[in-house]
Amino acid sequence: MSAFLTHYLPNVMTMIPDFEQATIETLYMTFVTALIGGIVGLFIGVLLVLTGPEGISENIPFYTVLDKIVNFFRAIPFIILLAVIAPFTRIIVGTAIGTTACIVPLVIAVIPFYARQVQNALLDVDSGIVESAQAMGSSTWGIVFRVYLKEGLPKIIRSSVVTLISLISLTAMAGTVAGGGLGNLAVMVGYQRYQNDVTFVSLILILILVFAIQIIGDILARLTDHENAK
Amino acid sequence: MAQISLEHIDVTFKQKHQVSKAVQDVSIEIEKGDAYGIVGYSGAGKSTLVRVINHLQKPSAGKVIIDNKDIEKYSHAQIRQLRKNIGFIFQHFNLMNARTIEDNILYPMVGTKTSNEERKERVKRLIHLVGLDGKEKFYPAQLSGGQKQRVAIARALANNPQILISDEATSALDPKTTQAILQLLKKINKELGVTIVLITHEMDVVKSLCNKVAVMDTGKVVEKGSILEVFSNPKTQLTKDFIDTTNNVKEAVDTLSAQERFVELSRNHQLFRLHYIGASTETPIIVDLYQKYGAVSNIVYGNIEFISNVPLGNLIIEIDAEESTIKEIKEYLASKDVQLKNIDLDQAKARNSEEEE
Structure with a gap:
């Protein structure tokens, strides 16, 4: 077995610790970004729904500004955002290189993306249900937590899966610029040194990660969806 | 003093280029224990009006007084408290x-002072009241429309409200389920003493449940009063039309206008609509007409129903008699509070074809 692997994956077999390191880095970037970006993005998504047209705390000027900001950041290509944001990253993290430094642009890219996804998921919550909660005397934040986030949960989970998968793809890109993760390994080592087996194995590891997220997300969404499942 | 008193309510929606007046100068008094029906076609402003009661819709002008308190002066917290005490079904x-x-x-009970035991006890009692024992752990998607509305009613009653507002609660249900839900509402009104404000576009619903009614058209109340008053003596054409949908007179007239014999009768002024309320039904009118005037009459169509336990009759009859006799008959019947009116089938036909256009 070992001989077989050494024959087909000559470079990978000498780099096992590098792969372990890179996998941990990718997981680290994904997890921390998902946590920070998830909370902030969820909050902004909720604000967009509450203050938007027909929202329960309708405030069109506030909504318009927030909406434009979200659109603005969504419009910036990530590879350019990485470069533009570097001075800012240096102020916050102290350096623009390394996995931790990657998290700054990742968070900034993920927040508007996720906020929009959350907004769409919550707009799908039947407005009649929201009205009935108002008629039962729920406060605005009561409606957010007990109606929007509960009724919209299956869709939020599905949106989170989409966001996480696109986040993993961003970590790969960020890694090549700032260093770190499986993306860095695949491009910097595998591609630039013509060690195709390294690129290939990096890809496999990323795909495993993506599929795992997809499968877990699907299961959770199905378990929380009582509307369509009989 | 009325439990709910709406005084000169206006609701105006301003959209970009137009102002629409959804409710205009509506005043309604609802007493404790009333089952108050608000009837009108869609777009008449009924839904907007009832939402003013619990401040889901802020009135542009006018006062909402509930239990002698002007709710305009309420804080947000007080409004939320008020809403907890007004059940709403959709x-x-x-x-x-x-x-x-x-x-x-359980949802409406969260944030109230009700203890856990009391909550459990109430859920059990309410599920039993609406006849859904055993369905506690089901999800709404697993229930039929009628069962869902029963859950909604139980939920609306969770905080023991004094008022229940029903916004077209039976309009999405089939006739049989509608009757069952109306029976349940009646029980809640009679046995628990909950005031019901019900909006609907079906006069039948009002007839079987309510003791008072207001008829709305384009934002205004065109007629209001006790069910008996309104049904026995409707003043506007709209109300008459609504009432005729419940007693089939309109259908009867339509059927007759398709038959040459009756059209001929109506042209000879021998076809009449006879309308009476209450005690008048006890005098044998048809026999009277023959004995007193020698007039032979024939009932073509008849409908007698009980509104608030008072009989209300609508008959279509042909009377074979001279014009002068008919004049006498009319006077005699009027003295007994029975209305006799000629039916003009040609006119009815014309009106129908107008409506179809």
Whole structure:
């Protein structure tokens, strides 16, 4: 077995610790970004729904500004955002290189993306249900937590899966610029040194990660969806 | 003093280029224990009007007084408290899909002082009241429309409200389920003494449940009063039309206008609509007409119904008699509070074809 692997994956077999390191880095970037970006993005998504047209705390000027900001950041290509944001990253993290430094642009890219996804998921919550909660005397934040986030949960989970998968793809890109993760390994080592087996194995590891997220997300969404499942 | 008193309510919606007056100068008094029907076609402003009661819709002008308190002066917290004490049921049920039946009924109790034991006890009692025992752990998607509306009613009663507002609660249900839900509402009104404000576009619903009614058209109340008053003596054409949908007179007239014999009778002024209320039904009118005037009459169509336990009759009869005799008959019947009016089938036909256009 070992001989077989050494024959087909000559470079990978000498780099096992590098792969372990890179996998941990990718997981680290994904997890921390998902946590920070998830909370902030969820909050902004909720604000967009509450203050938007027909929202329960309708405030069109506030909504318009927030909406434009979200659109603005969504419009910036990530590879350019990485470069533009570097001075800012240096102020916050102290350096623009390394996995931790990657998290700054990742968070900034993920927040508007996720906020929009959350907004769409919550707009799908039947407005009649929201009205009935108002008629039962729920406060605005009561409606957010007990109606929007509960009724919209299956869709939020599905949106989170989409966001996480696109986040993993961003970590790969960020890694090549700032260093770190499986993306860095695949491009910097595998591609630039013509060690195709390294690129290939990096890809496999990323795909495993993506599929795992997809499968877990699907299961959770199905378990929380009582509307369509009989 | 009325439990709910709406005084000169206006609701105006301003959209970009137009102002629409959804409700105009509506004043309604609802007493404790009333089942108050508000009837009108869609777009008449009924839904907007009832939402003013619990401040889901802020009135542009006018006062809402509930239990002698002007709710305009209420803080946000007080408004929320008020809403907890007014049950609201909707056409499309609006149950929370992510919660079981039990949890849906528990929802309005969260944040109230009700103890845990009391909450459990109430859920059990309410589920029993609406006849859904055993469905506690079901999700709304597993229930039929009628069952969903029962859950919605149980939920609306969770905080023991004094007032229940029903917004077209039976409009999405089939006739049989509608009757069952109306029976349940009647029980809640009579046995629990809950005041019901019900909006609907079906006069039948009002007739079987309410003791008072207001008829709305384009934002205004065109007629209001006790069911008996309104049904026995409707003043506007709209109200008459609504009432005729419940007693089939309109259908009868339509059927007759398709038959040459009756059209001929109506042209000879021998076809009449006879309308009476209450005690008048006890005098044998048809026999009277023959004995007193020698007039032979024939009942073509008849409908007698009980509104608030008072009989209300609508007959279509042909009377074979001279014009002078008919004049005498009319006077005699008027003295007995019975209205006799000629039916003009040609006119009815014309009106029908107008409506179709």
